[in-house]
Amino acid sequence: MGVTTVTDVQTGRPDEGVVAAGVLARLFRSEQGGHEQVVLCQDRASGLKAVIAVHSTALGPALGGTRFHAYASDEEAVADALNLSRGMSYKNALAGLDHGGGKAVIIGDPDTLKSEELLLAYGRFVASLGGRYVTACDVGTYVADMDVVARENRWTTGRSVEQGGAGDSSVLTAFGVFQGMRAAAGSQWGVPTLRGRRVGVAGVGKVGHHLVEHLLDDGAEVVITDVRGEAVDTVLARHPRVTAVRDNEALVRAPLDVYAPCALGGALDDATAAVLTATVVCGAANNQLAHPGVEKDLADRGILYAPDYVVNAGGVIQVADELHGFDFDRAKAKATKIYDTTAAIFERARADGVPPAVAADRLAEQRIADRTAAAHWLRPAAS
């Protein structure tokens, strides 16, 4: 979601009043908005400037990570928090979690601004929401940071194992993506296995390299690519049956049954949708669709797209479990259900005649609306 920029004729810089008005319009009036609460936080002593956006608590306390990023403007940071928190409502709803959607952003370059003092100040703002918002790691924040934030409140997940947390979430993220891929195989080829299929994994970092292992165990042929040579070498050394190609462009043009984007967002653009040989797309990366409409182009070419936020929910399932005293087996059992949810989305897409990305949004909205209606029903009638 971009911020509307209007230039001030006198200074030549973006007119902040107009930009801020655009953000407020999005918050209160836009169909993309509907947020319950947005908190602007400042601690001058540590340099903290943060935005905590609570999109919805219809299903329970809002859950979503803290992004630490040097935004081009404060307004862009607010817009990002609004957008990301809304996405978390949908993700948490379809992950079967009793959590609404929330997200926080800390404004600034984490390499220069991050300090213990700043993280503690941020932790006090999370505490001030009294549990309406539960935080976790995101881009620019790590397990060690969450251990610091947690010193100020009870609503911080993504902590280290030593501090009672779940540690690295990529294990269950990869497991969940694999479950989603099995469901896609079942829908496309009638059997929920990748045995004998050729799967291309773009990005073999934390999630991608675990996914490769699930695929090999299931009997798939795996082709990988990564911009980091050492990431490729590590996988090839451990798994001699895996092959590598030069780059992502070579991967999408190679003969594949499944394409698994596990690097950055925007992997599915017009050019990729036009040349992709795979007939299933299922990977861990967030925001894979470069723009609205790509999901329809994929469907028109007979390519089954497993919505990213559905299949990569293993990580949020893992951190949500921390609130109950982390139990890996319990979290894994919940992540296994990503198979059923993905299969249900494909069924709904077929029934409604829409791409799976649209069907996923409809199912998420239905779960949120059902719970909201139930909550109203429980309240005493107005006299």
Ligand SMILES: NC(=O)c1ccc[n+]([C@@H]2O[C@H](COP(=O)([O-])OP(=O)(O)OC[C@H]3O[C@@H](n4cnc5c(N)ncnc54)[C@H](O)[C@@H]3O)[C@@H](O)[C@H]2O)c1
């Ligand atoms: N880690 C999690 O639990 C989790 C949960 C949900 C979603 N995700 C998403 O999954 C994706 C991967 O996450 P991760 O934790 O494995 O990150 P990571 O940084 O460990 O791995 C990403 C890998 O992609 C590679 N890469 C970057 N650009 C590339 C390109 N153009 N072509 C090929 N390779 C490229 C990087 O070199 C790196 O090895 C991200 O989009 C992330 O937001 C991760």
